[in-house]
Amino acid sequence: MASIQVVEQLPLRVQLRDEATFENFYAKQDLEAVEQIKLASVQSGEQSIYICGGLGSGCSHLLQAACHEAQSNGLNSVYLPLDELVDYSPAVFESLEDLPVIALDNIQCVAGDAQWEEALFHLFNRMRDAGGRMIFAANASLDELGIELPDLLSRLKWGLVYEFDDPDEEYKMSVLQLRGHNRGLEISPEVAKYVVRQVEGDMENMFEVLQKLDHASLSAQRKLTRPFVKAVMQW
Known part of the structure; x- marks a missing residue:
């Protein structure tokens, strides 16, 4: 239960939006990505999914939708917008591997920060060993993200990777x-x-x-x- 306590104590301003559901997401050519994220939200399919796209591409929506779906299926989950956490300690990742589903948004905000990258690397390994699912989102492709820790970059490339078009x-x-x-x-x-x-x-x-x-x-x-x-x- 330590992980639940950590999550409840996080000083986040942004919580899950009620309307951020799969039903409210319009998938143009991203049907495979949406389906894989749905599977991950119920602790099935690939253990790691990375999605990226510009503002309005729906990445944050899908991460929150995954958490809504997990919760509706009785699974604990957490949505962490790293743009709001970057000023805090990477210790927020401690014990999160106990959760079946973790959605990490805006990871470009910690790219290049040695402490955050190392913490994310270790969380990834713990989650994989525990059998959980991790869904990542950022505004750039993995090769353009600016991750400096080679082992972390290779881990993020292990799973499924999808790039979304900017909304027209x-x-x-x-x-x-x-x-x-x-x-x-x-x-x-x-x-x-x-x-x-x-x-x-x-x-x-x-x-x-x-x-x-x-x-x-x-x-x-x-x-x-x-x-x-x-x-x-x-x-």
């Missing part, structure tokens, strides 16, 4: 329509394109807009049309 307009439209559909909100291609072209920033901004539109649509009992969206968002 068509992908964003499909994601918006899927998220809307799962909320019971139908979004036409015309409206989806209008929203995507108006929203600035990353995908999270688009999801915030969707939440506002969903609330406005329910309140006004109106379907989403371009004039209605324009009026609600004051675009």
Whole structure:
């Protein structure tokens, strides 16, 4: 139980997002990667999976989805965004091998740091010996990540490796329509394109807009049309 206590004490601001599920993930050409992550989330398939992609490619979503899936199957898991942990001690990795599923996000933030790399190397070995599953995500390929510890780099290459494309307009439209559909909100291609072209920033901004539109649509009992969206968002 030591690992559970360590996880509960971690000073994280970001927890699992309720909407970060496999059902809410639009897989364009990444079906194999999604399927393998699903298997890992129930302690099956490959022990190590590395995924990478730019902002909005869905890597963080999939890691959190894996933890949701693990928990729904009665398995303990943890999602660790290393961009939030890098200022703390690598000791946060201690005893985590007791967990069946570990998802480590933004590992580019510890690349090049000797202490963190060594700690991650030892965690990898302990997890593999214990039979657990590790899912890693970063914003660059393994060869471009900047890992300086050769043994760690070789370990990360042992498992499955997938690189996701940066989201284009068509992908964003499909994601918006899927998220809307799962909320019971139908979004036409015309409206989806209008929203995507108006929203600035990353995908999270688009999801915030969707939440506002969903609330406005329910309140006004109106379907989403371009004039209605324009009026609600004051675009």
